[in-house]
Amino acid sequence: MAEKMQQTIQTLVAAKKHLPGALLPILHDIQDALGHVPADAVSVVAQALNLSRAEVHGVLTFYHHFRHEPAQAHVVQICRAEACQSMGAEGLWAHACRQQQARGDGAAFTLEPVYCLGLCSSSPAMVVDDKLHARVDADKFDRLVAAARMPA
DSSP: OOHHHHHHHHHHHHHHTTSTTOHHHHHHHHHHHHSSOOHHHHHHHHHHHTOOHHHHHHHHHHOTTOOSSOOOSSEEEEEOSHHHHHTTHHHHHHHHHHHHHHHOSSSSOEEEEESOOSOGGGOSOEEETTEEEOSOOHHHHHHHHHHHHSOO
């Protein structure tokens, strides 16, 4: 692990390790600072909180929010919950996967599933770079992702 990254992790862990229920806040802080939770952080967090590495790893893999690798330039999240599924989210997810594979440039977007964005009455829903969108179909998906790639 790079020295600067290790120092960042140590600082973030030290700031909250004494709080009750510190594991999730620490993991969120690490991801916010680094864009992901590196595998090397697991042992640091586990030792500081007197947990096993398996316990920390279990939390990281249970919650879909946590990334194990840095995200691409743009993050696209598509709701996979029941309301969105009933309105076409499975087809939207399949389309997004095809678009991601077709790009193949590594800088396109990170595609992540989420389980409820709170727009059940306007589904399917998705987020592009922290901006929420409702009633998304394949055409709207393509327009939103293309717009995100445009320089500001």
